[in-house]
Amino acid sequence: MPASSHPMPENAFEDAARAAVYRAIFTRRDVRSHFSSEPLEDAVLARLLLAAHHAPSVGFMQPWNFIVVRDAARRAAVRDLFLAAREQELPAIAAERQALYRKLKLEGICESALNLCITCDRRRSENSPLGRWHNPQMDLYSTVCAVQNLWLAARAEGVGIGWVSILNEQALKELLGIPEHVAPIAYLCVGRVSEFAPKPDLEASGWGNRLPLPELIMSEVFGGSGETSLKETVALEALGRQS
Numbered sequence: 508m509p510a511s512s513h514p515m516p517e518n519a520f521e522d523a524a525r526a527a528v529y530r531a532i533f534t535r536r537d538v539r540s541h542f543s544s545e546p547l548e549d550a551v552l553a554r555l556l557l558a559a560h561h562a563p564s565v566g567f568m569q570p571w572n573f574i575v576v577r578d579a580a581r582r583a584a585v586r587d588l589f590l591a592a593r594e595q596e597l598p599a600i601a602a603e604r605q606a607l608y609r610k611l612k613l614e615g616i617c618e619s620a621l622n623l624c625i626t627c628d629r630r631r632s633e634n635s636p637l638g639r640w641h642n643p644q645m646d647l648y649s650t651v652c653a654v655q656n657l658w659l660a661a662r663a664e665g666v667g668i669g670w671v672s673i674l675n676e677q678a679l680k681e682l683l684g685i686p687e688h689v690a691p692i693a694y695l696c697v698g699r700v701s702e703f704a705p706k707p708d709l710e711a712s713g714w715g716n717r718l719p720l721p722e723l724i725m726s727e728v729f730g731g732s733g734e735t736s737l738k739e740t741v742a743l744e745a746l747g748r749q750s
C-alpha cells in the first residue's frame with residue numbers, strides 16, 4: 508500500500524480494504540498452467556461477469572458480450588487455431604529468442620474449467636457516439652476495461668485467467684459465430700488453479716523484466732524530464748515489491 512504522511516481522506520477505503528485492492532492488483536497473474544480439474548461454480552462466474560459489466564465505458568456504451576465456451580470439441584478447435592497462429596508468429600520473433608519462444612506455455616485452452624470470449628459490439632449505440640466520434644476505437648478500449656475488471660475480481664476469487672491472443676481473429680470469429688461488426692477482444696482461459704506464480708511467467712522464463720517505472724514518467728510533454736521528487740517516491744514504493 509502506498510506510504511503517506513497525510514491522513515487518508517474520509518472517502519478512501521479503510522486500511523484493510525485498500526490493502527485488498529492493491530493485493531489483487533499486485534498478485535494478479537496471467538495463468539496458463541496450474542489449472543485444476545475442478546469446475547467453476549456459476550455463482551463465482553456470475554460475480555466475475557458482474558465485475559466486468561461494471562467497467563467504465565465510453566458514453567456508457569457497454570459494448571461487451573460474454574461468450575462462455577465449455578464444449579471440449581470447440582475448445583480443441585480454438586487450440587488448433589492457437590497452434591497454427593503460433594507457427595505463423597514465430598518468424599517475427601528475433602532469431603536468438605525463437606527456441607525460448609517455442610518452450611513457453613502460452614495458453615491453457617483445454618485444461619481450464621471454461622473459456623470466455625469477451626467481444627465488442629462496434630454498432631451498439633452507433634447513433635449516439637458520445638466520446639468516440641473523434642476516437643472511434645474508444646469502444647475497444649472500454650471492452651479492455653471490462654477484461655481487466657474481471658481479471659482482478661478473478662484474482663480475489665482465487666480464479667486463474669489466461670489471455671490468449673495468438674489466434675487468427677477471422678478464424679476465431681467463424682468458429683464462435685461472431686458477426687462481422689463485433690470484435691473479439693479477449694479470449695480467456697478461466698478456472699481454479701493450484702497456485703498463482705509470484706512473478707509473470709515471461710519474467711520467470713527470462714523473456715522479459717518489468718521496466719523501471721521512474722524511467723517511464725515524463726514531465727509536461729512526451730520525453731520531458733523532471734518530476735524528480737515523484738520519481739524518487741515511485742522508486743521507494745517499488746522497493747520491496749517484487750514483480
Ligand SMILES: Cc1cc2c(cc1C)N(C[C@H](O)[C@H](O)[C@H](O)COP(=O)(O)O)c1[nH]c(=O)[nH]c(=O)c1N2
Pocket residue numbers: 535536537538539612613614670671672673706707708709710
Ligand atoms: C492484450 C494481452 C494479450 C495477451 C496477454 C496479455 C494481454 C494484456 N498475455 C499475458 C501476458 O503475457 C502477461 O500479462 C505478461 O507476461 C505479464 O504477466 P502477468 O499478467 O503480470 O502475470 C498473453 N499470455 C500468453 O501466454 N499468451 C497470449 O496470447 C497472451 N496475450
